[in-house]
Amino acid sequence: MSAESVKSGIAAVDEYLDTGYAKVVGMSSRFAAAVCCGLLRLQTDLGVKGPVAEIGTFEGRFFIALAHALADGEKALGIDLFDWPNPQVIDRFEANCAKHGVPEAKRITWRADSRTMKPEDLLAKLGGARVRLFHVDGEHSRHALTRDLELATTVLGEGGVIVLDDMLHPGYPTLMIAVQDYLQRHPEMVVLCIIDRETIVAATKFVICQAAWFKRYEEKLLEAFKDNVWPLGADFEPHWCLVLSLDTRLADIV
Numbered sequence: 557m558s559a560e561s562v563k564s565g566i567a568a569v570d571e572y573l574d575t576g577y578a579k580v581v582g583m584s585s586r587f588a589a590a591v592c593c594g595l596l597r598l599q600t601d602l603g604v605k606g607p608v609a610e611i612g613t614f615e616g617r618f619f620i621a622l623a624h625a626l627a628d629g630e631k632a633l634g635i636d637l638f639d640w641p642n643p644q645v646i647d648r649f650e651a652n653c654a655k656h657g658v659p660e661a662k663r664i665t666w667r668a669d670s671r672t673m674k675p676e677d678l679l680a681k682l683g684g685a686r687v688r689l690f691h692v693d694g695e696h697s698r699h700a701l702t703r704d705l706e707l708a709t710t711v712l713g714e715g716g717v718i719v720l721d722d723m724l725h726p727g728y729p730t731l732m733i734a735v736q737d738y739l740q741r742h743p744e745m746v747v748l749c750i751i752d753r754e755t756i757v758a759a760t761k762f763v764i765c766q767a768a769w770f771k772r773y774e775e776k777l778l779e780a781f782k783d784n785v786w787p788l789g790a791d792f793e794p795h796w797c798l799v800l801s802l803d804t805r806l807a808d809i810v
């Protein structure tokens with residue numbers, strides 16, 4: 557199955573995924589964008605409102621998809637140091653947003669360091685609105701992920717979800733330790749689903765949600781992405797969650 561066949565169900569998102577996504581330099585997979593934007597659609601259906609936020613916006617590839625999935629009046633907050641690989645990255649980000657249909661009124665660009673960011677400052681940027689989807693894709697160290705996860709959890713709204721990039725990636729094995737420690741510190745949070753990698757660059761994402769929302773979201777995701785459900789699921793001992801993949805085969809055992 558190819559990523560092109562997976563749709564978010566939001567016309568503006570799917571148009572961007574078809575015509576713009578691959579042209580914006582970035583590292584997130586198209587498959588993950590379709591699933592996360594599909595999840596934003598499900599949130600809207602369930603009455604979950606609010607902005608989205610991203611640490612590690614880079615040139616805007618994933619950010620633009622999220623922004624297209626928002627309801628009227630909601631905003632997308634893009635946070636980055638905007639200094640890598642050169643200071644012009646912020647200009648490319650702004651140009652990509654303009655080119656791919658995310659007007660200034662719908663987005664907030666914030667050049668900032670998540671290492672020193674206070675939750676109250678982030679909420680002030682959003683006029684006090686709590687976040688419904690937070691994509692964490694900044695510094696890939698255990699310490700930084702721990703800090704970014706706490707920040708995201710503090711500013712999350714009711715029914716909000718946190719999406720973590722580059723999970724289970726061979727280059728960042730210690731990120732899993734940060735996630736396990738986080739889940740132990742926060743029994744009110746669980747992994748909703750694992751979005752399998754497309755390539756080593758466009759790697760696996762985890763989606764984390766409030767435990768009280770797990771069943772509702774799981775049921776809706778199972779229905780919306782039924783062709784992508786890997787039958788065995790993921791074991792977080794004792795919690796089990798969905799695995800969504802472009803490859804749903806099981807091993808041949810006879």
Ligand SMILES: C[S@@+](CC[C@H](N)C(=O)[O-])C[C@H]1O[C@@H](n2cnc3c(N)ncnc32)[C@H](O)[C@@H]1O
Nearest residue numbers: 582583584612614617618636637669670694695
């Ligand atoms: C892998 S790139 C993100 C890719 C992008 N989300 C996408 O989907 O294409 C990681 C980004 O995180 C940013 N970053 C790293 N550490 C950061 C920090 N402490 N605060 C804010 N941004 C940071 C980097 O500047 C870089 O642009």
